[in-house]
Amino acid sequence: MDQYFDAQAARWDTPARIRRAARIAQELRRRLPCPRYRVAMELGSGTGLVGFAMAGLADQLILTDPAPEMVEILRRKADCLPVGGPQVQVRLAPPGRLPKPERPCGLIFHSMALHHVQDVAQALQDFFLLLEPGGCLCFADLDPVDRRFHSDHPDFTGYNGFAQPELQAAMRRAGFAAVRSATFLRDEKQIDGTACPFSLFWMCGIKSPEH
Numbered sequence: 001m002d003q004y005f006d007a008q009a010a011r012w013d014t015p016a017r018i019r020r021a022a023r024i025a026q027e028l029r030r031r032l033p034c035p036r037y038r039v040a041m042e043l044g045s046g047t048g049l050v051g052f053a054m055a056g057l058a059d060q061l062i063l064t065d066p067a068p069e070m071v072e073i074l075r076r077k078a079d080c081l082p083v084g085g086p087q088v089q090v091r092l093a094p095p096g097r098l099p100k101p102e103r104p105c106g107l108i109f110h111s112m113a114l115h116h117v118q119d120v121a122q123a124l125q126d127f128f129l130l131l132e133p134g135g136c137l138c139f140a141d142l143d144p145v146d147r148r149f150h151s152d153h154p155d156f157t158g159y160n161g162f163a164q165p166e167l168q169a170a171m172r173r174a175g176f177a178a179v180r181s182a183t184f185l186r187d188e189k190q191i192d193g194t195a196c197p198f199s200l201f202w203m204c205g206i207k208s209p210e211h
Contacts, residue, residue, distance in 0.1 A: 002155040009069035012047045021049030024111045024140045037106030044113025047073045061086045064093040096123045104132035110139045116158040124174035131207040138204040145198045176205030
């Protein structure tokens, strides 16, 4: 079993990640077709840097992650939220899988989680089924990167980023309409003292009301 994120959880919230998460949440919020949702769910929440920044968008926020140590941090943060905010549920979920909510989601989102998923096509189909008609899948992920990007994660078996046209096509095959995307952030990661540049794109798709 991949223990990387459990091992990283306690020191995950670095200033650089906090700044980047704020930028990602800002960009995702700009791309959403609705100002508020009854139920929103995040794939691969990590320590909630993006998820809690999106909390004001939903009456109910479901945060999920496959790493037990990340989930423990999520729960501690959720317990500290002010009274009167959204109802927050924290769930341990297998990689790339989301728990079935009590009612369909209006929004599913994530930040840099899909490239860790083994079967992207199946994940997109699963997300589509969990959304209510008119619901939105909106996320940020990696443009194609050098293989060095994941060299500090020895058990990594995912994707070294995505070509946006190919992922858009996969979204449409899963049933999503009005699929659009664009690169919005350029950054770099230090790998053994060497800068490894990367960029992030946002992508959104809608489950048509007739579904």
